[in-house]
Amino acid sequence: YYIDDIRRAKELASSGIHYVDVGTSGGVWGLERGYCQMIGGETETVQRLEPIFSALAPTIESAPRTPGRSGPTTQAEHGYLHCGGAGAGHYVKMVHNGIEYGVMAAYAEGLSVLQHANLGNQEIAKNAETTPLRDPEHYKYDFDLAEIAEVWRRGSVISSWLLDLTAQALHREPTLSSFSGRVSDSGEGRWTMKAAIDTAAPV
Template identity: 40%
Template sequence: MQMGLIGLGKMGGNMRDRLKAAGHDIVGYDRNPDISDATDLRDLVSKLDAPRAVWVMVPAGDPTRDTIKSLAELLDEGDIIVDGGNSKFTDDQANADMLKEHGVEFVDCGVSGGIWGKDNGYGLMCGGAEKNVERLMPIFDALRPEGPREEGFVHAGEVGAGHYAKMVHNGIEYGMMHAYAEGFELLEAKDIVKDVEGCFRAWSRGTVVRSWLLDLMVKALEETPHLEGISEYSTDSGEGRWTLEEAINLAVPMPVLASALFARFTSRQENSPQMQAIAALRGQFGGHEVMQFGDEPYRKAAKEGQAEVSPAAEKKDTSGEATPGAKKSDN
């Protein structure tokens, strides 16, 4: 099958390679001319035979919306666009309605698999009309993992359902990662445990907590046994927030996701204003000691070379006076 693919980054580039290896005719476009098969969107469309199929794999938000709007002016009635990025599901119906005015069909597709998808295949979650999904099935079959279709692909429902399913998938991912992270820190903190990496490796076969994420944790510990030198600063790409917003809107309790997401927010703070307030209040109502910067046990221990935190934690930098409040994000 012939298809245009816009966005040839870490995901899109690997998807192009996998599709080509399966025998599909893929015309790729990227702003980087060194990896692009077309000079611009108009050139890409001109290289495709009608009825055309174009897969958009660019960052969510304005980049995706702008790309789809531009394509709407270039494509013909009967052509189809797939949004395979991490768009918010609420964007999908708006895009579908806009494209319908041009006679262009639309399918949203959540894609999971990361940089490993080229070899292992991608988990695919689609939303849209049955006829449009069936039309694209040769592409979906080439991208998904080998084996039964239902174990790597789902037509989740109407327009928006694919990205909604991917959003929930990512929310689950947040919780799973955080559970492994908590287990890692507890194992590192206990002096009788001598082989933390070995514990995770032993869990990877035959246990109820085995998963691909666990395999990746083992790989990370192979490369950096105590994760030394790795900053705790952790960003989020939005799907966790969207999932939590939906949970609130639908009155679905999701405490695991909320905890995991808020932990990422905490990771970006040099000092926690919340905990500063708690320390101040304890001093006010109970006369408890209110420590000043530099007096904390872990800072004193760091100066003496005796950490009182998890052995996995980097010693805090005490070279300068700490500044209250959260660090500013650079993104």
């Protein structure tokens, strides 16, 4: 948590220890692909450690160069970035995770809507707790979610690595029955929302 970084950096500075916080992304695949690194700390300290960050980062070839960029490549283009002082790395990583969770939730909810598009073909319970389906003929589609995820990977504006992983999971197990429907709260989503509230950033 970036607030812990700010405190730790101050405490350790009195003992002559230079504190660096590094948010990483890439998961278990980082071993082969390299790790995206978001770094916070004193400029001189980060510069001294740069060979380590460079060795752990993806190569410049991991993504096409952004149109319009020219001249020497930057740290970010190599997959690591000194974001600012103490806590800056974990602050950027915190927001990264907030975005990641939102994207995953959007995929899950969208795929759920597709999965339920065949409700008109099913016998619906009639009771006081269930809203009746008014137009069953509008919901008679049996969509292949694995194939839809696959087609979205190719040229779609919502294509992403997270979608790649979703497509892999659906191909291996179309019902996803071995996956839990519950996701633990690791804190980053709430921390991102708190930062947005504290700074009056619209989210």
